[in-house]
Amino acid sequence: MEKFYVGVDVGGTSIKMGMFSHTGELLEKWEIPTRVDEDEQTDRILPDIAASIEEKRAEKNGNIVGIGLGIPGPVTDDGTVLKCANIHWPVFNVKEKLFDLTGVANIRVGNDANVAALGEMWKGGGRGFDSIVMVTLGTGVGGGIVLDGKIVKGTHGAAGEIGHMSVVYDETETCNCGKKGCLEQVASATGIVKEAKKFLAADDTPSTLRNIDGFTAKDVFDEAKKGDEISLKTVNRLGEYLGIALGHIACVIDPDVFIIGGGVSKAGDFLIDTIEKYYVEKTYHQCRKTPIKLATLGNSAGIYGAAKLVIPE
Amino acid sequence: MEKFYVGVDVGGTSIKMGMFSHTGELLEKWEIPTRVDEDEQTDRILPDIAASIEEKRAEKNGNIVGIGLGIPGPVTDDGTVLKCANIHWPVFNVKEKLFDLTGVANIRVGNDANVAALGEMWKGGGRGFDSIVMVTLGTGVGGGIVLDGKIVKGTHGAAGEIGHMSVVYDETETCNCGKKGCLEQVASATGIVKEAKKFLAADDTPSTLRNIDGFTAKDVFDEAKKGDEISLKTVNRLGEYLGIALGHIACVIDPDVFIIGGGVSKAGDFLIDTIEKYYVEKTYHQCRKTPIKLATLGNSAGIYGAAKLVIPE
Numbered sequence: 045m046e047k048f049y050v051g052v053d054v055g056g057t058s059i060k061m062g063m064f065s066h067t068g069e070l071l072e073k074w075e076i077p078t079r080v081d082e083d084e085q086t087d088r089i090l091p092d093i094a095a096s097i098e099e100k101r102a103e104k105n106g107n108i109v110g111i112g113l114g115i116p117g118p119v120t121d122d123g124t125v126l127k128c129a130n131i132h133w134p135v136f137n138v139k140e141k142l143f144d145l146t147g148v149a150n151i152r153v154g155n156d157a158n159v160a161a162l163g164e165m166w167k168g169g170g171r172g173f174d175s176i177v178m179v180t181l182g183t184g185v186g187g188g189i190v191l192d193g194k195i196v197k198g199t200h201g202a203a204g205e206i207g208h209m210s211v212v213y214d215e216t217e218t219c220n221c222g223k224k225g226c227l228e229q230v231a232s233a234t235g236i237v238k239e240a241k242k243f244l245a246a247d248d249t250p251s252t253l254r255n256i257d258g259f260t261a262k263d264v265f266d267e268a269k270k271g272d273e274i275s276l277k278t279v280n281r282l283g284e285y286l287g288i289a290l291g292h293i294a295c296v297i298d299p300d301v302f303i304i305g306g307g308v309s310k311a312g313d314f315l316i317d318t319i320e321k322y323y324v325e326k327t328y329h330q331c332r333k334t335p336i337k338l339a340t341l342g343n344s345a346g347i348y349g350a351a352k353l354v355i356p357e
Numbered sequence: 358m359e360k361f362y363v364g365v366d367v368g369g370t371s372i373k374m375g376m377f378s379h380t381g382e383l384l385e386k387w388e389i390p391t392r393v394d395e396d397e398q399t400d401r402i403l404p405d406i407a408a409s410i411e412e413k414r415a416e417k418n419g420n421i422v423g424i425g426l427g428i429p430g431p432v433t434d435d436g437t438v439l440k441c442a443n444i445h446w447p448v449f450n451v452k453e454k455l456f457d458l459t460g461v462a463n464i465r466v467g468n469d470a471n472v473a474a475l476g477e478m479w480k481g482g483g484r485g486f487d488s489i490v491m492v493t494l495g496t497g498v499g500g501g502i503v504l505d506g507k508i509v510k511g512t513h514g515a516a517g518e519i520g521h522m523s524v525v526y527d528e529t530e531t532c533n534c535g536k537k538g539c540l541e542q543v544a545s546a547t548g549i550v551k552e553a554k555k556f557l558a559a560d561d562t563p564s565t566l567r568n569i570d571g572f573t574a575k576d577v578f579d580e581a582k583k584g585d586e587i588s589l590k591t592v593n594r595l596g597e598y599l600g601i602a603l604g605h606i607a608c609v610i611d612p613d614v615f616i617i618g619g620g621v622s623k624a625g626d627f628l629i630d631t632i633e634k635y636y637v638e639k640t641y642h643q644c645r646k647t648p649i650k651l652a653t654l655g656n657s658a659g660i661y662g663a664a665k666l667v668i669p670e
Contacts (some may be wrong), residue, residue, distance in 0.1 A: 080562075092385065118643075175512060189609065191509065198611025199488060202643040210601060210606045210639040213526060221642060288523060292602075295522045296609045298511025326523040329534060330515040 046106040048357050050097050051163075052077065052113045053156060053346030056130045056252040059093060062347035063100055066109070068166075068355050072100070073347060080132050089131060090138070094145035110150035110354030113138065114159030114346045118201025123153040126201060132292055152353040156346055157204055161188025163349030164303045168341040173300040178339065179286070181308035184220070185228040185235075189296060207232065207294065208294060211285050227289050231282045233261040233308050240264050240278040249274055265311040279311075279318055287322025294331035305339030312338065359419040362668050363410050364476075365426045366469060366659030367391065372406060375660035378421070381479075381668050385413070402444060403451070407458035417573040423463035423667030426451065427472030427659045431514025436466040437665060439514060454496055465666040469659055470517055471508040474501025476662030477616045480655040486613040489653065491604055492519060492599070494621035495532070498541040498548075504610060520545065522605065524598050525651045540602050544595045546574035546621050553577050553591040562587055568650050592624075592631055600635025607644035618652030625651065 048071070051058040055078060062073040076096050079088045093113075101108050115138065117128035123139025154162070161170075161178035170176040174193055180186040185207030187197040196203045196233045207228035208221050215225040217238075237260060240253055248255045251274035253259050253268045268275035290302055309315060316336055324332050341348055360643075361384070366373040375386040389409050392401045414421050416587035428451065436452025448609040452464045467475070474483075474491035483489040487506055493499040498518060498520030509516045520541035521534050528538040530551075542548045550573065553566055564587035565580045566572050582586035603615055622628060629649055637645050654661055 115575065146648075191504070198644075199613045199647065200611055200643040202607065202611040202641055205608045205611070205641050207642070208641040209605045211605075219652055223639070223641070235664065259544055271615065287607075292522045292524075292605045294515065295518045296606050297509055298515040298518070300512045326536070326538075328515055328518050328521040328536070330510075330513040330518070334512065342411050 046104065047109045048101065048106045049107055049110040049112070049351050050100075051347035051349070051351030052093055052111065053159070053350055054089065054093075054113060054115045054131065054165075055156070055323065056080075056116065058345065059089070060347050061093070061096060061100075062344070062351060063104070064351045064355060066355070068351070070344075070351075073344065078131060080130070087133065089133075090141050090145055094142065097146060106136070108146070108148050111142065111146065111148050112159070112350035112353035113142070113151070113153045114350045115153060116156050118197075119153050119155055120201075121197075123151065123152070132199070133215065150354050152349070154184040154195060154353055155188075155197070155201065155204075157186040158188040158190070158197065159349035160305065160345035161190050161204070161303070161349065162195055162352050163341055163345035163347070164305065164339050165190050165193075166352045167348050168345060169303045169305075169337045169339045170301055175222070175297070175299045176301050176303055177204075177206075177290075177299045178303040178305060179228075180306035181231055181233070181304065183233055184304035185232045186306075189297070189299075191299070206289060206293065209289050211288050211292075227285055230285050231308075236261040236264050236278060236282060236308065239281055240274060243274045243277055262310065265308075265314065269314055277348055279315075281318065283318030284322045285313070286319045287324075288326045290319065290323050290336065291327035291331075294327050294334055298331055299334065302334065302336045303339050304336065305345065309338055359417065360422045361414070361417065361419045362423045362664050363421055364660035364662070364664030365406055365424065366472070366663055367402065367406075367426060368469070369393075369429060371657065371658050372402070374406070374413075375410060375657070375664060376417070377664045379668070379669060381664070382655075383661070383664075384415050386657065387413070392445060395445070400446065402446075403454050403458055407455065410459060411421045420423035421459065421461050424455065424459065424461050425472070425663035426455070427469040427669075428466060429469050431510075431628065432466050432468055433514075434510075434669070436464065438466070441594070463667050467508060467663070467666055468501075468510070470499040470513065471501040471503070471510065472662035472666065473618065473658040474503050474517070474616070474662065476654055476658035476660070477506055477618065477652050478503050479665045480661050481658060482616045482618075482650045482652045483614055488610070488612045489614050489616055489666065490517075490519075490603075490610070490612045491616040491618060492603075493619035494544055494546070494617065495577070495619035496546055497508065498545045499619075502610070502612075503556075504612070519602060524601050524605075528619050540598055543598050544621075549574040549577050549591060549595060549621065552594055553587060554609045556587045556590050564588065573633045574621055575623070578621075582627055592628075596631030597635045599632045601617075601639045603632065603636050603649065604644075605639035607640050607647060611644055612647065614647065615649045616652050617649065618658065622651055
């Protein structure tokens with residue numbers, strides 16, 4: 045029977061899955077809704093995953109020899125999740141539970157941001173590199189760090205939480221995390237809109253953004269590309285703080301490459317160029333040429349990285 | 358014959374050495390002057406080290422089974438030093454050269470700041486921990502990072518260069534590295550004196566520092582402890598930026614512990630308490646309780662760490 049590996053990326057609204065060959069080729073990907081239970085005692089997520097994998101396995105008449113999972117929260121090496129607020133998971137051992145449900149012994153579990161970084165290193169923008177820092181600019185700002193091919197978790201599972209570096213000294217609002225001045229407050233999709241609104245409210249500078257009802261981060265980038273002053277100011281501000289933050293990271297672990305992903309990264313080279321302009325200025329000379337590249341796997345990075353957790357070299 | 362290991366810490370003015378038992382006990386430590394040659398082609402440092410080790414070996418009538426070296430510059434895994442400006446070393450393989458001089462095959466070479474971090478983890482303030490960040494507050498600000506027991510070097514040998522994190526946004530002077538706003542500019546011994554002088558020049562606030570001709574960083578701490586306003590302002594400023602920088606580091610690698618060493622750390626708990634006050638405020642909640650501790654090995658950290666490079670578990 046043919047051997048398959050499965051990569052699973054557990055998100056708050058959907059669970060993405062990918063079936064991989066033993067040589068690491070993605071054969072098929074699909075997704076199922078995340079059915080979050082109110083009651084922490086009756087999780088439906090893992091049974092749903094097990095059932096969906098079994099269905100695909102039966103279709104292919106194959107053998108599942110490994111399952112990797114990325115989950116939205118901190119997790120220890122033995123597969124114990126340390127509470128996952130947005131999918132209502134208590135503290136429990138995901139690996140053991142999923143083994144009971146599937147009979148597959150080769151199971152590994154990682155934090156979703158770290159797992160996405162691993163995916164980008166394996167098959168995406170970080171291909172060919174060994175030590176990467178992935179920055180995900182989405183609703184929030186997340187990060188994943190892989191050093192010498194190994195995910196860095198941190199003592200409290202907080203390694204790679206670069207969205208919460210306190211880099212914005214003049215921030216007056218409070219971040220979701222309770223602090224003030226987090227990178228996320230200027231560089232996330234929500235942060236970008238908030239910052240643009242602040243600039244708009246500050247004076248009467250004409251701006252095309254004023255004509256876009258409920259504008260988004262994408263609108264800010266689109267208008268900036270066309271030369272709109274307020275939009276450019278907003279993009280420069282996020283570029284500056286991202287440049288500073290990447291410069292800090294370079295002084296700590298000096299990675300091979302930075303990979304920028306998440307919805308905001310769809311702004312493409314315009315975003316990268318803006319970050320780079322500030323990065324070069326704010327960074328220790330030895331690291332000034334470290335490449336800053338776009339992620340290429342989109343929202344499949346998670347299933348690639350999850351599969352990589354269990355697929356041998 | 359008894360087996361010994363040697364740890365060597367190569368500095369700009371002296372070379373510290375330690376003879377260790379196979380169980381990792383420091384049996385004897387000594388130092389020799391660093392004879393730096395003008396000519397890069399005729400290094401006397403390694404021959405001096407080899408001769409000094411041979412002398413001690415003969416005294417003990419033992420067998421040297423491993424030599425570890427910490428050197429003041431970036432070095433690759435195979436022992437190639439990538440130019441060491443202050444001891445006039447060109448690019449060459451230290452390990453091979455020292456093997457030729459001593460006949461010892463088990464030689465490993467590391468950067469001095471990283472090696473000191475390893476030493477503090479093994480026998481000093483970081484004992485019992487596995488992932489530590491050591492910050493050395495001396496003439497400059499250096500750093501060493503050990504994750505899961507392994508030194509982090511970085512792609513360009515710049516991992517742990519935390520003295521050059523651009524954290525001081527309002528800095529007007531230029532750092533030795535060519536940038537503006539490096540942590541080193543406020544938190545090194547020289548930086549502390551410079552900052553205090555700035556505060557003194559700004560207005561006529563009475564200060565006991567005004568009576569100390571050519572005051573040092575130690576004077577600033579001593580006067581701050583006695584309540585001198587300008588000195589306190591200076592100490593708070595360095596504490597704030599160190600707190601911010603450690604907070605950034607926590608968001609990147611989330612270590613078990615921070616160890617503060619170097620001459621400035623002689624200020625003791627007063628310094629630690631000041632850093633901690635700001636660290637707690639500026640740091641992601643998951644890492645807020647990460648301990649900040651004083652280094653305990655003083656300037657022997659380097660020989661301990663160097664020896665640890667070659668002493669088996």
